[in-house]
Structures are given as C-alpha cells and as structure tokens.
Amino acid sequence: MKNFDDSPFCNECISNITNIFKHLNQKELDELNYIKSCNFHKRGEIIYHEGHRPTGVYCVSKGVIKLYKTGIEGKEQIIRFAKKGDIIGYRSILSNELACTTAKVIEDASICFIPSESWLSLLHNNSGFSVDMMKFVCAELGHSNSFITDIAQKNVRERLAEVLLYLKSEFGVDEQGILQISLTREELANITGTATESAIRLLSEFKDDKIIALNGRKISITNEAKLKKTANTF
Amino acid sequence: MKNFDDSPFCNECISNITNIFKHLNQKELDELNYIKSCNFHKRGEIIYHEGHRPTGVYCVSKGVIKLYKTGIEGKEQIIRFAKKGDIIGYRSILSNELACTTAKVIEDASICFIPSESWLSLLHNNSGFSVDMMKFVCAELGHSNSFITDIAQKNVRERLAEVLLYLKSEFGVDEQGILQISLTREELANITGTATESAIRLLSEFKDDKIIALNGRKISITNEAKLKKTANTF
C-alpha cells in the first residue's frame, strides 16, 4: 500500500491557492496521489545531478533544496532554492534536455516524485494545468533574466545586500527577526556570485554599519531601509 | 483585405519543422493568419518597452531584434536576440507581468503581431501547441541559467570569446567567414557584460593572437579551436 507512512496527500498540498495543482480535478489528483512516491532526504543528499536525465518531476513538501550549476573548477553557482510547494526537475523533462542544475538538500526534506509520463500526460490533457505551469516557468525566466543583469552590472556589495533581501522575502524571519534559512558563508557567496572571503568581509562591514546582526549562521536584518539602499534597487 | 502586401503567411512560416506553430491545424492557422497584423520596422525602432504591458505576441519573420534590460544608469544588458521564426513578448503575456525587457530592432525587420487573446486561446485549446511552447520557454530558461553561471564565474576574456562563438552558432557566417550579424562594440560589450573599452581591447588582443580578423564591424573567426580554448568551455 502506498502512502502508508506520513506521505502528504496531493489534495492537502493544493491548499495553497497559488499552487500549481489547482486546476487538477479529483480524478487527476487521486491518480497523482496513487502514482507518486514520497521520500525523506537528509541535509546533503543529492536529488539529481547536473548532466543526468531526470525521470520525473519532484515536488517539495517539506525542507529546502538548493539548485546550482557547477562552473569553473567545481565552483557552485546557486540558481534558486526550492521549498514547500515548489517543484523541481521539470525543466529538463519538458525541454527534453539533460538536467542543467544539481539539486541538493540543505534542510531535511520530504519530496514527492512524479514520473515524467504522468506529468506529461497531465500537461497534455489539462490545459488549465498546462497554462499554469507555463506561467510558472515564465515567471522563473523573468527572475533569471533579472539576475543576469544584476550580476553583470552591480558590484558585490550591492548583490550581497540584494541576496539578503531576497532571502528574507523568500524564507521570512522568525519572531526575533532572524532569517529563516541557514546558509554557510560559502553558500551565500555562491548565490551572490563572489568569493567566500569577499562575502565574509562584506557581511562584517554590514554588521559594523548596523545594517545586519550576525550570530554564526543566524542573520537578522536590523536596518532594512539601509540595506535596500545598499542593494541599489531601482 | 489583410495581407494584401508582402505579409508572410503563417502557413509558410511553419515550413521550419522546429517551428512553434507545427501543431496548429488548418483552421487555427487560417485564423491566425487572419487575425495577425504584420509591420515593417527599421533599425532602431522599439517594438516594446521594459515595464510596459504588451498586448500580444510578436513573431519575427525577417530581421534581427535585440532584447535587453536596462540596468544601472541606463546601461543595457542584452539578454538574447530574436531572428526569423522567433517569437518575443510571450513571457509577460503568460506570466501576466510587465515586460522585463525592451525589444529593439537592430536589423530591418518585418514582425507579425498576434493579440494576447488569440494566443492564450490557442494555448488553452491546443495542448500540443501548449506543450511545444512550454518546451521553448524551458529551453530558454536553461540558457539564462547557464548565462548566470558564466557571468558569475568567468572573466571578461572568456565571456567575450564565448559570445563570439554564440554569435557564430546563432547567426552563422558568410562565404568569407564573416559573422552574419553586425553589432557595435558597445552592443558586444552589453552582451558580454563588460565596459565598451574592455571589449574593444580584448577584440584587439584576439586579433593580435590571430584568433579573429577585424574589419570594422565585420568579424571573422580565423582560429575557432583557439577561440574555444579561450572561452574555456568545459
């Protein structure tokens, strides 16, 4: 019997109104629920590798995944994060290419797997779902394009400030104002597109300027206005 | 009467097997052909502006368009080019956002306009078309993600070399080996993500190293192997 454990039901997963599955009917949801498999993954596990051909789509029901490309001499470039409700691995399924990123768990996660045939069949048979999916991809393309301009034109200080703001909007803060995501300095550098040492130095500067507060990997934004100014967002 | 002038017929446009319209049936093609309007645009004309809300999708039947974002102090970052058979403006229609790029003609173009309602109706009613469209967007997302890694990790020399190789693969060369696209030095810099002067200096170095030959805006690649090595593509 499937889902005998604590596998989430797709039906519950759709509670989110913006969810990608909102156009599925009951029959499709039941089928999806039946066909999908759900697994638990610890921090550090790799869901799929860049250059491999994924056999389906992953839907994150808990935890955080980082998606990164490996560049020169193994240096990571983090492209985006995926958290509860996000799907990953869909790009290569659709464009019929090899995976262009590696997906690695950075916060213990439970992830559902949906085989490509089921996914493609849903896309072919449910145009509402298909158009929603396309909206999602288009929005992501918009982000990537902005990112290109940022990296090409802004300096490291501005980009790091922007990354911190992004992390806040994406993961939120707890009651003490601490960013609800724990990243190593190296990971912060790999999102920003800089060297680890540069990221560390700038974080210290931000701290000296009372823009942020640091306590190990716990970061809190104490002066958001100033941080926005530093990010030079227009 | 529509199309009394030299407006291309969508039917002919689909001659390309990889074309986005290959899944449309005759009725849909006829409708598209009827509803679309086709215009001629001279170099320098702007098809749509970043931040505006496009009212439809543009299909390039002749010429070249550059799509760029405007960053710090008006500096352009060229995201991609569109040429015969390519469509532009679809992203914001689909994700229901404002245009994230400006589209400017850099080689006299004739461009067909398809109103968003027609476009969206096709997507909703023809799943083959919809899935093809999604493939297209996903492929583009893959390019953008690679671009991010490149800009973040490679130096200007490597990126410029890569840009030249990209231009060759995208636009080809004539019988004398000259790149079939004419760009200003500033535009080359704006694709590479560097200052105009840096691009010029590196082009001169490439020329000195006998990797390329220069004659004004005419660029030919004389030693592709070495150029690839310079690009450090792995």
Place this chain on the structure above:
DNA sequence: CGTGTGATTGACGCCTGTCAACGTCTGTGG
C-alpha cells in the same frame, strides 16, 4: 584529544571599470 569543516582576517596584485583624449566615418546642410 585529534581531525575536519567552516569562519575570519591580512597581504598582495591583477583584472577591469572609469575618465579623458583623439582618431575615424557618415550624413547633413550650406
């Protein structure tokens, strides 16, 4: 307690952006 990973700080120098000056070319108007 040794080992390993991550964080921090300093020193150093190159890549690359900026500023400025000047050359080249094209189109326009007198």
Place this chain on the structure above:
DNA sequence: CCACAGACGTTGACAGGCGTCAATCACACG
C-alpha cells in the same frame, strides 16, 4: 564640394574592487 556635428572606435593612464593565497581561530564530532 566642403565643413561640421555627432556617433562610434581606439588607446593610454590610473585606481580600486575583488579574487587568491595563506595563516589562524572556532567548533563539532568520533
């Protein structure tokens, strides 16, 4: 036909942002 303006291309000088290397510290874990 020539003069001139304006856009584009080229080159040099210069400085500083940022990457690299290396040493040291902090902390967790077996």
